[in-house]
Amino acid sequence: MQPEDSEEFWRHALEIIERLETLPCPVVFAAHALTLTAAFELALGCDIILAARSAKFGLVENVVALTPSMGGPARIAERAGSGRARELVMTGELFGAEQLERWNIVNRVFDDEELPDRALEMARALAKGPTRAHAATKEIVRGYVTDGLARADEILPSVAGALYASEDHRDAVAGFLEHGPRHETPMHGR
Numbered sequence: 001m002q003p004e005d006s007e008e009f010w011r012h013a014l015e016i017i018e019r020l021e022t023l024p025c026p027v028v029f030a031a032h033a034l035t036l037t038a039a040f041e042l043a044l045g046c047d048i049i050l051a052a053r054s055a056k057f058g059l060v061e062n063v064v065a066l067t068p069s070m071g072g073p074a075r076i077a078e079r080a081g082s083g084r085a086r087e088l089v090m091t092g093e094l095f096g097a098e099q100l101e102r103w104n105i106v107n108r109v110f111d112d113e114e115l116p117d118r119a120l121e122m123a124r125a126l127a128k129g130p131t132r133a134h135a136a137t138k139e140i141v142r143g144y145v146t147d148g149l150a151r152a153d154e155i156l157p158s159v160a161g162a163l164y165a166s167e168d169h170r171d172a173v174a175g176f177l178e179h180g181p182r183h184e185t186p187m188h189g190r
Helices: 005-021 039-043 071-081 082-091 097-102 117-126 130-149 149-165 167-179
Strands: 030-033 034-036 048-052 056-060 108-110
Touching: 005 039, 005 130, 030 039, 030 071, 034 039, 034 097, 039 056, 039 082, 048 071, 048 097, 048 117, 056 097, 071 082, 097 108, 108 117, 130 149
Parallel strands: 030 048, 034 056, 048 108
Antiparallel strands: none
């Protein structure tokens, strides 16, 4: 790739990650094996990263004298701090799922044979849940990540307040009052 072409290429690649982050629904990534470079950066754009115990992760662009260019370093810093971001990127080492769970990069680790079922179970539970509330949570967290606590607090009243007009909120409150906290009132995203 020529330098003049690379900027446009990486701008487009970064747009893919940004689209994942701004989807108005939870996005779950399930890593079952070797998750390197672009695959790892895609995972970092997701809301929740699940991993098989044997999964390994790495940003190994340093072997070709590059740095990860789909937002990986900044997203690792967001999850685990700037020191960990530099370590993962500069060393180019592979890290196990349990190590990255301790560093808050991976959310949960499961035995290898459990991962497919547990990932589907989580995705289904999130999809059945209060999707408008999940979208609001993502918007508030994104406000914090991009512009800090003051921005998150600034947008919270309008973002959270809009949920009170939703059909899901109305139905969930009625279900709670009638059946208690574990009411399982269906959500419809309205």
